[in-house]
Structure formats: structure tokens, C-alpha cells
Amino acid sequence: MEDSKMKILMTTDTVGGVWTYSLELCKALNKHDIEVHLAAMGAWPTAEQEKEASKMANIVLYKSDYKLEWMQDPWEDLEKAHKWIASIYQTIHPDVVHFNNYAQIENFWSCPIVTVYHSCVQTWWQAVKGTSAPSAWSRYTALVKDSLNTSDMVVSPTKAILEKAVGVHEVKSPTDVIHNGREMCFSKDVEKENFILCMGRIWDEAKNLRALSGIAKNLPWPVYIAGNNVNPNTGTEVDIENVHFVGELSSEEVKEMMQRASIFASPTKYEPFGLAILEAAKAGCALALSDIDTLNELWSSSASFFDPENPEDTQKKILQLIEDKEYREAMAKNAQSQSEAYNLQKMGSEYAALYKRLIVSRKTDINQLTPSL
Structure with missing residues (x-):
């Protein structure tokens, strides 16, 4: 992969739909000449998952089994995961960090941060139980709020879930809605x-x-x-x-x-x-x-x-x-x-445009802060 390509450091997990979303997005970003360093957590990728990732020329896969923030007693693993993500960041110097989880909230990133709000325990609890999550989830909830509010952009796949996230977590960061996309070919010869x-x-x-x-x-x-x-x-x-x-x-x-x-x-x-x-x-x-x-x-x-x-x-x-x-x-x-409205071309184009806007905005901010000689 050439150094001239835009580089994205992206987190993902191997235990749910975020994995499918991440690979589909990587596939879409390849058409925009974007290289993705994909850091997988939650559980070691299966042989099938590794095979899926290996088929994509623009993915460098990093594997771990660090617990995700919603898992039982994740805090020690989250600390280790933070150091692991930081080491990848320091090695590759990405143009954008794209988080699909909520555990990395330090402010040392020198590039723009995008956090995608796929879901969270609080909005799940409200929808399923009809009430807020119990106090045992307070530390988790604070983590999600901090993560969203230290991002340069919070993205969600629907307006409805984004509005819930903004309300529950008092999100002050800029927000955007980018629908998920999926590319699948089905045979027309199969009878229903x-x-x-x-x-x-x-x-x-x-x-x-x-x-x-x-x-x-x-x-x-x-x-x-x-x-x-x-x-x-x-x-x-x-x-x-x-x-x-x-x-x-x-x-x-x-x-x-x-x-x-x-x-x-x-x-x-x-x-x-x-x-x-x-x-x-x-x-x-x-x-x-x-x-x-x-x-x-x-x-x-x-x-x-x-x-x-x-x-x-x-x-x-x-x-x-x-x-x-x-x-x-x-x-x-x-x-x-x-x-057909939820396709890879549209998803990839919207994310690529977002990344570019954030990079330009960050450079503009730096230039404005740099004193003239």
C-alpha cells in the first residue's frame, strides 16, 4: 500500500453486526483509495472472519480478544486495549481514527476522531425494559458519554437512534447520519x-x-x-x-x-x-x-x-x-x-467525504493557531 493513500485506523468487534458493517465499509472505501488498519476486539476472529478480511487488499487486520465495554467486568481489558490501539496509532500515523466502540477517549489524538454510534446499553434498556439501565451500568454510561463528546463527529445509521443517543448522553459533538450499506448478489433462479x-x-x-x-x-x-x-x-x-x-x-x-x-x-x-x-x-x-x-x-x-x-x-x-x-x-x-438506497457506493462516498472534511477542518484549525513568522 502506498503512503499517498489516506489511512484510517478503525476499531471493530467480532461478536456482532459491527463486523459485517466494518468489512462492508472497508470494501466501499477501497474504491476511494483508502487504506484501513482494522483493530478487532471482543473475541479472536474466526477462520471465516479472517478469510473475509484477507480478501480485501486495503485492510490490515490487527487481532485481539480484549473485552468490549459492555461485557462483564471489562475494565482491565479496556486499559490494555487502549494501550494496544495507541501503539497502532503511533506506528501508522493515521489521517483519521474511526471508532466503532466507546472505550478510547484520551485526547492525545492529533488527527480527527469519528465515533459511530451503533447502539448502547442505555438506549437498549429504555427500548426493551422501558426504563433507564440500573446503577451498575453508571461507569459504562459515563464512558459512552465521554467517548461521544470527545469525538470530532458522531455518526449513526439512522436519525431516530441518533436522536436517542443525543438525548441520553447529552451529545455536544457535531453529528451526522450515514445509512449502512450492503452489497449482496442473489440468484434470480431460486423459487420462493x-x-x-x-x-x-x-x-x-x-x-x-x-x-x-x-x-x-x-x-x-x-x-x-x-x-x-x-x-x-x-x-x-x-x-x-x-x-x-x-x-x-x-x-x-x-x-x-x-x-x-x-x-x-x-x-x-x-x-x-x-x-x-x-x-x-x-x-x-x-x-x-x-x-x-x-x-x-x-x-x-x-x-x-x-x-x-x-x-x-x-x-x-x-x-x-x-x-x-x-x-x-x-x-x-x-x-x-x-x-437499493442502502448501498456500498453511497455509504463509502459519504464516509470518504466526511473523513476529508474533517482532515481539512483540522488542518485549518492548526494553521489558525500557528503564529505567523
Whole structure:
């Protein structure tokens, strides 16, 4: 890689959707001749993840298993992670640091800092529990607030979740909304089948899949859940009538199921963006989604919305998609059309333009502070 390229130091994690977001963004930034030094935390990357990263010429991958700030008792690891990130920074001298987490808040960075607000425990707790997180999360909450407010720019994938972040964390930094993008190719020769696909862990309160499983026995189509049915905390196995658990799937296996599914359902209570929903829309699924502000912002008239707290409404909206083929196919077409707005070219161009603006602004500020000779 040439020294003339813009260099970004970017953090990511290997345990959630941030990994997919990060790789997609790196792919998009490659077209802008931007080199990304990608520092992965949370858990050691899997062989599949390392293979994904190795395919991209503009990525230098740094691996660790340092805990993320939302994990149990992370503080010692966060200190180690901070030193690790700082050493990478001092070695590569990036033009911008792009954080996808909230743990590095020191003020020694000489380049602009972008922090992407994907989610946080406080907004999760409010959406899922209806109240603020308990005092045990106070230290974490202070960390998130400090991180956001020591950034040159806070970016979020939807306006709705950004407004919540600004309110909860009293964000004073400049903000911007850049929608996530996803590039996927699906075969047009795969026939849609009569089943409903969901993704997530059945015990995850935010995903709220139990709301859908509660009505599954009343649906004429089977419900398939891409996720494990064994609670890792208790070892309890969940068995629900008309619900088929297919376990943790690889990205290719998820893609194959989305191509076959006629309906993708998400009864989630908390979803800042929803990459799986975007993938399903690109696969030509009709979308049945929770009536929450972030999903309304993204999908508007391109999905059938239901009240996730109301089983009768949920069942009614899904049955309408099942029983009315013309309506279902029209909604699938609408969702697929809307999904085209969330593409890599747009995401990459907006991030590249943001980085450049911040670099120019930082240089201008330095020049104004430098006395004339």
C-alpha cells in the first residue's frame, strides 16, 4: 500500500453486526483509495472472519480478544486495549481514527476522531425494559458519554437512534447520519417457498422472537429461526410448535435461506438499523417488521408493520402477507427497491467525504493557531 493513500485506523468487534458493517465499509472505501488498519476486539476472529478480511487488499487486520465495554467486568481489558490501539496509532500515523466502540477517549489524538454510534446499553434498556439501565451500568454510561463528546463527529445509521443517543448522553459533538450499506448478489433462479424466516436468539429480549413464536401455531406456514434454541446461561432447550430452529448459520447459509423465504419477520423491540432486514429485502423477502421508529424511518411503506406488544396485530399482519399473494409480492418488490438506497457506493462516498472534511477542518484549525513568522 502506498503512503499517498489516506489511512484510517478503525476499531471493530467480532461478536456482532459491527463486523459485517466494518468489512462492508472497508470494501466501499477501497474504491476511494483508502487504506484501513482494522483493530478487532471482543473475541479472536474466526477462520471465516479472517478469510473475509484477507480478501480485501486495503485492510490490515490487527487481532485481539480484549473485552468490549459492555461485557462483564471489562475494565482491565479496556486499559490494555487502549494501550494496544495507541501503539497502532503511533506506528501508522493515521489521517483519521474511526471508532466503532466507546472505550478510547484520551485526547492525545492529533488527527480527527469519528465515533459511530451503533447502539448502547442505555438506549437498549429504555427500548426493551422501558426504563433507564440500573446503577451498575453508571461507569459504562459515563464512558459512552465521554467517548461521544470527545469525538470530532458522531455518526449513526439512522436519525431516530441518533436522536436517542443525543438525548441520553447529552451529545455536544457535531453529528451526522450515514445509512449502512450492503452489497449482496442473489440468484434470480431460486423459487420462493412458503415459510417465514427470522434471525436471532430466542432468549434475546430485544429480538423479541418469543412474541412471534407465540402465534406460530396459528400460522399456516412454518417459522424458521436462524439461531440457537439452547440458552447458554441455563442450558434450557426451547421447543415451540410450528417453529424450526436451524442453529447458527454461516453467511452463505443465511443467504441461501433468505433466497428461499417468502417472508422475513422481525418483532424486535430495539433495532438501530438492522443489517439482516436489509439483506432479506435484497433477497426479495416481504418484510413484516415491528412498528418502531428506526424501522419506520428506513422502510416506511416498504414493509408491513405490526405492534410487537400485540399478538393479535402481529398475527393479523403476517396472515395478510401469507394469504394475499399479490400483496406479498408487491411488498417484496417495494422492499427490494427500497434496499437499493442502502448501498456500498453511497455509504463509502459519504464516509470518504466526511473523513476529508474533517482532515481539512483540522488542518485549518492548526494553521489558525500557528503564529505567523
